[in-house]
Amino acid sequence: MNTSQAILDGDRLALARLLTQVENNSPAGRAALIELFPYTGQAHLIGVTGAPGTGKSSLVNQLAQHYRKVDDKRVAIVAVDPSSPFTGGAVLGDRVRMRDLSGDSGVFIRSMASRGSLGGLAQATANMAQVFDAAGFDIIIVETVGAGQSEVDIARLAHTTLVVEAPGLGDDIQAIKAGILEIADILVINKADRPGVESAEKALKSMLELAHPTERVFKHHGAYMSVSVPKEHANPNLWIPPIQRTVSTEGKGIVELAGAIARHVEHLRQSGDWAARERTRLEAELEALIRDSLMNRFREDVPQKQYEEVLEQVIQRRVSPWEAVKVLLNGRLK
Amino acid sequence: MTEKKIRVLVAKPGLDGHDRGAKVVARALRDAGMEVIYTGLRQTPEMIAEAALQEDVDVVGLSILSGAHMALTPRIMELLRANGQTHVKVFLGGIIPDEDMLRLKEMGVAGVFGPGASTEDIIRDVQTAMAG
Numbered sequence: 001m002n003t004s005q006a007i008l009d010g011d012r013l014a015l016a017r018l019l020t021q022v023e024n025n026s027p028a029g030r031a032a033l034i035e036l037f038p039y040t041g042q043a044h045l046i047g048v049t050g051a052p053g054t055g056k057s058s059l060v061n062q063l064a065q066h067y068r069k070v071d072d073k074r075v076a077i078v079a080v081d082p083s084s085p086f087t088g089g090a091v092l093g094d095r096v097r098m099r100d101l102s103g104d105s106g107v108f109i110r111s112m113a114s115r116g117s118l119g120g121l122a123q124a125t126a127n128m129a130q131v132f133d134a135a136g137f138d139i140i141i142v143e144t145v146g147a148g149q150s151e152v153d154i155a156r157l158a159h160t161t162l163v164v165e166a167p168g169l170g171d172d173i174q175a176i177k178a179g180i181l182e183i184a185d186i187l188v189i190n191k192a193d194r195p196g197v198e199s200a201e202k203a204l205k206s207m208l209e210l211a212h213p214t215e216r217v218f219k220h221h222g223a224y225m226s227v228s229v230p231k232e233h234a235n236p237n238l239w240i241p242p243i244q245r246t247v248s249t250e251g252k253g254i255v256e257l258a259g260a261i262a263r264h265v266e267h268l269r270q271s272g273d274w275a276a277r278e279r280t281r282l283e284a285e286l287e288a289l290i291r292d293s294l295m296n297r298f299r300e301d302v303p304q305k306q307y308e309e310v311l312e313q314v315i316q317r318r319v320s321p322w323e324a325v326k327v328l329l330n331g332r333l334k
Numbered sequence: 335m336t337e338k339k340i341r342v343l344v345a346k347p348g349l350d351g352h353d354r355g356a357k358v359v360a361r362a363l364r365d366a367g368m369e370v371i372y373t374g375l376r377q378t379p380e381m382i383a384e385a386a387l388q389e390d391v392d393v394v395g396l397s398i399l400s401g402a403h404m405a406l407t408p409r410i411m412e413l414l415r416a417n418g419q420t421h422v423k424v425f426l427g428g429i430i431p432d433e434d435m436l437r438l439k440e441m442g443v444a445g446v447f448g449p450g451a452s453t454e455d456i457i458r459d460v461q462t463a464m465a466g
Contacts, residue, residue: 012387012388012417013387013417013418013419016387016388016389016390017390019390020341020390024338083369084364084365087364087365087366087367088339088367089363089364089365089366089367089368089369089370090364090369090370091360091361091364091370091372092369092370092371092372093371093372093374095371095372095373095374095385096372096373096374099373099374099377099381102380102381102384102385103380103381103384108388109385109388110388110389111371111389113339113369115339
């Protein structure tokens with residue numbers, strides 16, 4: 001039977017196999033993606049990222065159970081763990097924390113190794129999310145280790161991005177460093193039963209206040225002073241990331257977190273940000289594909305021998321890389 | 335990105351709680367460049383078959399130290415087949431008596447490893463099974 005039709009009919013084996021083909025960027029995978037594309041655009045994509053050991057997998061486990069039991073949604077999970085930069089192998093252990101979800105046909109968990117390919121991870125994840133979307137999953141949760149640019153790229157895929165922190169991982173200087181916290185739509189302090197939760201929350205709060213100044217009250221020479229942001233700068237459509245406390249091993253704070261996610265979806269729809277994010281995401285995907293295709297076309301048009309000759313001249317410092325590009329591209333155009 | 339990686343599910347069915355061996359094997363297969371999905375302790379045959387399906391693995395490695403291998407292994411193979419995963423190779427490690435080893439191989443188990451088996455042997459047998 002046709003793969004795409006099998007996916008639309010809910011065939012789980014066909015789904016699992018297509019995910020492999022899409023992950024490997026095979027021609028069959030791409031062909032199915034083309035056929036399935038009209039059926040995508042329905043699911044809510046939730047990105048979950050944060051430092052190792054903050055309890056992301058347990059949190060995803062709880063969140064997925066919530067969506068199954070309370071909202072009766074079908075949930076797909078893509079759990080990304082790092083590949084070894086030396087051997088290319090990986091141990092993917094996120095399922096260990098998600099055993100509560102096994103035996104439920106409304107849940108599909110797929111582990112994925114990062115494979116360390118340039119920008120390829122975000123592309124593969126996006127494509128896998130599209131397959132789940134077409135297969136009729138209402139919620140797609142993408143879990144990544146928050147350690148770099150690829151996580152930021154993956155966060156761009158998501159409608160809602162959760163950044164998970166835990167007490168005791170860093171001080172307020174960590175919180176004002178650029179990067180992972182900036183991409184958060186919702187900040188989660190997991191393991192909130194541990195000591196240090198107050199200072200972790202305070203650090204995140206002050207970070208948010210720097211990023212989104214509204215009104216601040218502070219003590220100045222013993223007197224309390226209030227400073228408001230001028231009205232013309234206050235944006236009623238601005239989403240200020242809420243800070244949610246959870247203890248995912250006990251299921252605490254999950255209902256409240258799901259509530260915050262629901263409010264974020266409502267905000268995205270009302271403010272028009274949902275459409276804007278879809279646009280950004282699809283545009284980024286299109287650009288990446290164009291880049292790949294141009295590169296492939298270049299490789300087809302320019303003989304490997306010529307390429308290596310020019311490269312050799314660059315290595316010997318006879319031609320600069322900029323001039324080399326001109327020579328190679330103009331050679332192609334002739 | 336185009337190279338097909340060998341995907342392996344390492345699982346511990348049944349009730350014994352000793353997962354040291356399973357973890358050593360998982361690590362060794364990782365170092366041989368495979369992608370290893372580790373599921374943790376006390377998995378039912380149904381959980382293992384479901385995980386093997388969702389992860390579209392090529393190989394399932396079972397670690398059983400409880401003596402229940404003659405009950406658990408055939409059940410897992412039956413479920414894999416019922417799910418349409420006829421191509422999946424099943425390997426078994428643990429405390430397995432010699433006469434059971436023969437019977438398990440007759441059932442279609444691709445390889446059985448007892449105490450003292452080297453990780454090199456396990457890696458080689460998995461790679462051979464995938465190539466053949």
